[in-house]
Amino acid sequence: MCWISSNVPFFSTNNSSSCRRAFYINRANNGTINSTSSVAFSTRSMERGNSGEGSPSICEVVSSSPNASVRVMFRQRPRRFFCSSEVDDGNFIRRNALLITFLNKKFRTIPEDPLIRLPTDVIPIHYELHFKIYLPYKNGIDYGERNFTFDGNLRLHLLCRQTTNVLLLHSKSLEIDYDKATIWMGGGTIRLEGPRIIGWKELAGRNDLLEMRLDRALLPGRNYILELGYKAKIGKNSQEGGLYQSHYLNEANGENRYIAATQMQPLDARKLLPCFDEPSFKAEFSISVQHPDGTVALSNAPIEHTRNVERTFYNYVDIFGVPSLRVAAMENWGLIICRQQNLFYIDGVQARRDKQFVTDVLAHEIAHMAPTGQSQLFYEHTVKAFRFDQVAHQAHALSYKISSVREVARRFDRITYLKAAAVLRMVEHTVGENIFREGLRSFLRNYKFKNARSDDLIRFMDSWTYQTGFPLIQLIALNSTAVIASQVQFFYLQEPSSNPSSWKVPLFINGNTTNNGSEDVIILERDSVILHRYQLASRARLLEDAFTIARTGLISFELAFKMSEYLVEEKEYLPLLVFNNHLQHLLLLLRNHNKSYLIRSFILEMLETQFHRLFSSHFTNNADISDTLREFAMVQLCQWNYPPCIGHSLREFSRVRSACRDRKMSDQKIPPELRGPVYSTAIRHGNIDDFDFLWSKYLIEEYDSERGRILSGLVGTTDIKLVELSLNRFIENIRNTTLIGFNPEDFYAFLLKFVRSPILNDVVDSMKRNFRMFANKIPNTLLMKVILTFITKWMNSESDLAELKEFEIQHKKVLTELRLLDYLHEQITEIRANEDFVNKYAQTIIAYLEKRKDERNLEKQKINKCQPLIN
Template sequence: MAKGIFISKTLAIAGIVIGVAALSTIIALSVVYAQEKSKNNEASPTQGGGTTSKPTTTPTTPSPSNEPWDKYRLPKTLVPSHYSVTLWPRLTPDPKTGLYIFTGDSFVDFECVEETDLILIHSNKLNYTTQSNGQLAALSAIGGGSAPSITKSWLKEETQFLVLHLDGKLVKGQTYRLDTTFTGELADDLGGFYRSEYIQDGVKKVIATTQMQATDARKSFPCFDEPALKAYFNITLNHAKDTVALSNGAQIEVQQTVFERTEKMSTYLLAFIVSDFGFIEDTIGEVQIRIFARKPAIAAGQGAYALNITGPILKFFEEYYNSTYPLPKSDQIAIPDFSAGAMENWGLITYRETALLYDEAFSSNSNKERIATVIAHELGHMWFGNLVTLRWWNDLWLNEGFASYVEFLGADKAEPDWNIKDLIVLNDVHRVFAVDALTSSHPLSSLEDDIQKPAQISELFDAISYSKGASVIRMLSDFLTEPNVFKLNLVSFIFSGVYQAVNASGDELPTSVKEIMNTWVLQMGFPVVTIDTASGSVSQKHFLLDPDAEVTTPSEYNYVWSVPIRWMKKGGSKSFTWLTEKSATNNDMKVTGDDWVLANLDVVGYYRVNYDDGNWDKLLTTLSNNHEDIPKINRAQLVDDAFNLARAKIIPTVRALKTTLYLKNERDYMAWKSALDNLDFFLLMFDRSEVYGIMQEYLRNQVTPLFQYYKEITSNWTKVPHGHTDQYNQVNAISLACKTGLEECQDLVQSWFKEWMETDKNPIHPNLRSTVYCNAIAAGGAEEWEFAWNKFKAATIPIEADKLRSAMACATKPWLLNRYLEYTLDPQQIRKQDATSTIVYVAQNVVGQSLAWDFIRANWNYIFTQYGGGSFSFANLINGVTKRFSTEFELQQLKQFKEDYADVGFGSGTLAVDQSIERTQANMKWIAENKESILEWFKNPV
């Protein structure tokens, strides 16, 4: 939607002629790019100087309520145009305090657009040096004229403002300059300007690095820290001779490293880093591409894969957006301590080491895929997000959803043999269905007034914004037909969104793109479409996992969506139709005899599908007799839809279980993965009950043919399957076979692990290490765990360390798991970036579930303080630890947890607490209603 995007000048797109789609796309995107580039050239560069002032303690003053500084948003009085920032990070601790600090000075030029006698600028955890005027900042006018004096200055900690009172009004249209000198802590809190540490050749190394998104630029220097307030930045970094400084711009001086002025950009995209890293480089066209990492990692060639694929992906996006990459360089750097997966800083993208570094001897094909998709995701942001930017965070989905969609396109360009575009169904569509089927979900687009506090902003970095955003954009792409018409309509939807559109086949849409998309963007959830093949009736209803849950969130669309339906009949004939009302009749969907209907082909629509009993039976028969008559993505869909329709009490649970009967004949990854994901819910619900044993026996029988198939095609596990997803399915086969007690599998993994322990030579292929490590440690005891721990501590390859870290949570000795949980409180044992995911790994283990829950309750104050309430991982932590909850006792514990720590807060996990309560209630009802019938079915699975 137009209101979700901020650019400086009005875009004249409304008059685009629909019939010339390709040309119009070029024009539309070129206009966006040209306008952004032209406005980025309006100001002249200026440089800032260093600071030698002695820092002083900055006063903070309480203030009465309802004042401008009590609000979290900036007043619309001042607009920044240019910053000059000089920072000096100290990579050794202060001998007196033991703290790592940085000092800095900066100025910002801003225009007054409304008269005011108050300056508010964001600042968090910075101490200011008093200026010659006795205040925390100095104000001057630019281009003649005089500036009012600052009469009072103080910090408002809660809303994170530096507050400056003036003795007169700033003049509308006049430009002013605000100078500050400040000190901050270079803490290890993974936000703002922070430090990361690692050991190299027995020596501790410290780097200074950044993570600004969403609201942490203000921890680095005072700034107007909102995405719409773009400006130019001149960054200067002071640093030691044996270190290298990096920032968004290209380096133009050394030692005191001065960088070229940036493009006009948002504060959250800034980055500056001081390290002694090495790099490799290449040039694509006129763009310098560099991969930075720890010197041993670079020397070992771990940056080569990223370097090799960055160029092709970058060129692909230039063609896709029809605009050249606007910067002279694209630096990518692997940070040892990093809270997110990666961050799209313009010209200096930061990554977790596991998301950028690849080593063939240690990295699995899934590790390689993650690197390709994360790089594509971040490079996709260089245009959509960085060049064209959100006005405010309430429409974050446009930014992250789009990048999450195009990451599959970019990765497909880099690795065309993978058929990776299919995997969006498993990785995003099915993933987010689970969250979006709760009444505690939220729309893609929130009201701007509802998103004010930093913690509220952080909450939006969830599966809805990323995965639902990607799924809905993919659906838009499909019904407009990629690539040209989709790109035209996407641009117009975002920038105007008001015209009637047609697809590439010339078929008129039922209404404007805006109206179609608003039904998906402005209301939470998604529909289940029910097709009665006897009558041709087609209807839709808001799908809820708990059908008895009360939806209290109103919707102007009354939870009716504009649903595009691609469908086929037995024999392969395909059709397309729309459902825009609650119900309609489509006589083409009537079938007789053994004919059947299959809807939502390739799961391009963001909805589930239900059928009449007769059609379900015919589809199940087809799966059993000739499953390849149904496309592979739709085989995965039938399994996933059936299990979730059963959880919602729309179809019997037994019918869902019947979709797994054919799996003994299935060799494709997607259907198996879909089944395992859904059966995982059964395992979570029943691994503490009598259902578990008989369910294990059934699954062991189903997976044994798959296990034997991979044993055969790999020549007794000595070769690697050829296909990308075939390698994934080999892992599925071993993992499920071992977990369900197939003796041959358990002997295999234990023999491999024992050989490693005895010879210190690892015989396990990287693809299989995660599952082999887990199953061997689960079957072993303290000796196996200690061996893994020692290998983890000695690991120099982050990807290998991650495999061991997750596997150690598979232990079955409670004392080992408790000790492991305690290690997450010590950054010397488990890095802060890995602490929350390690706790979740332990909670996934039935032995560790209650241990992890007790642990986070006992240590919530510490976890919340040390890991930061804004941490994007908090929602994953709360959801992960409570996923198995299904009893009244656990529900009451969860409610008590919410009450006990209400004063501490849950930060970005606030919504996850409510989702966990709702999910627990739904789990309790589901078990009460289904346990007996499930137990009987597994006894006689027919």
């Protein structure tokens, strides 16, 4: 076995040419890598201007070994890019990876499902829209039964491309005035009466389609205008999409004020207007809004006219903060909408990591890609992509057949979002930043005002676009001079798949090896940003891969635990975070084992030195990192009842109760990053008065970040009655828009925080008992899905499955109405995988930790025996 190691993170950028080498390598006796003795280069070059538009240029690198099972090749598109074996100054060869292409599968375009796509017989050209908004934005404004509704008038300009007497649009929850709807022929000032609409049919249950049948056909090449009016409700919260209401506190007079905002990604434009709600139907919009006096209308449409009021001009972008939004932010071109808590940073109220997050969100929305150099952010996003895409029943390809509108929304998930970003990052790193950016510019120019298909991307990405999951890469030393790679599809809850699928993978080899005793170590490039699991890389990646691969049985958990022991000296955040995530997962799966305390003891042992180091007055490392580590250490150590941490937290909370008796919690002096663990520890070891004090502060707190910390504190209670009380308070008030503190985003965050509850089993049992009540009071599929996930997530036995079956029988009607029955069935796969994991590894893990504990106790006894006697 050829082990791969690195002592720095894999995700930074390094343009050094010394670390680029061919894949198939020889290992010389002195430990260096000879990258040319076993590789022959052959090239086919298409120079600029010598080929048609879009023709691919290909450089191939073919192994000269007769036993080689791989073909290594460069691929580049479009025409302006070229390759040549003569280029050795780094312009091409140095900046291109070797793509290991396993030639056993062809990828084809996935046919589009005609059942859910609008026909292209008629296409939209221009939407003319007028809205009248009935928004009672403050006290004294009242429209009676029209409160929180809007009227819409649509004039839709159409172009007929093929003869048809049926017009199909998307429409959802819109009350259309069918009697007054008309179609005109002609697109200019002269209009003639067009076909009459003789029949309407709302196909709400099938893709939200509105069907109009005409008395005569629309003719190809003709322009038509559809005119209609409608009215609809403004959504009660951000989860409903379309045009929805939100609210904020006017500090000048203490009044609640309302706003109306839009969120239409991915399928909610149809809630605002009848339209062609698919990306391929591009059109222009003209919008006018009639809104209440005292309010302002903002749009991302181009400005119609301007006048000079300043002599100095600045480039700027409009970003609008709303109190609630179901996503972190939305990159509407010309007017970015951002959840308010993600838009502002206030020193002393928010932690430095909040500042980092605000910066990341804004940079992401402005550039709509991960900011260059944000290595930690990219690493965490990649790990998230791994975690969702490595679970068999959750994983899916980036491009695949969609069978229903519901599936579009369901698949608009973190795998699609994060994996796509990771794959693009991998392509950029493979071909180089300059080439990637020039190719991207060319791609965007070519498809501006159009829609690109996945087939239009470079072929290198086919395997990543059309296949589920990602590969596990294994490097094996054939002999003293050669190494080969193999790959298998990776899912962590089961054995590596025998699925013949394979991926085109760029592997970067560092030009130097190291000798550590008897082991030769070959370093895969430490800056690698490739979306696959190595069987070893940087410290954080080492731990991440070791614990994950241990779940498949390819390596032992004993090895993963031993690799973790160095963490008592670790000074970086990421390795500690990775370690903690995996140990927390193990602890939750084995929480009912009578010796699960051994896992808690191991966590404490690895982290307790962090507490003394990070809270020492002599600690002078980078302030940003130390704050993050301080928070991390406080959260974990207080959670596991580490006495110094508990004492520190209780003293701080006592001071806060005195100082903030008549003030908001955001006014206090505890460092922001430490408030969450202080609150949680105080509530866990406190009484109902402490709980009520913190709850009262939640109700008046204006800062979202501080409200989040208070919620983290409230879930620390060990009294199930207080848990149920707080959940009921949320549920009763989540639709009461007169209370500023309650919104779906807060409730969603509150539910997720219960995974750290010290009485997790009691919380799960309570949610099962009260599931019907939850469904009746919050018929919101997303929130109910979170509750259902919480109930099923850590089930791991036959008795759990029997209990789940009984749960399904009891709540089948509700689950069907919420469209969660299929989701419940999906959880059975994960429960069986959890059960299999416990059966396979629980005893092995516990046995190793017991043995380790005994060995350490024996060592301590020997040390004590050797202590000199003191007279």
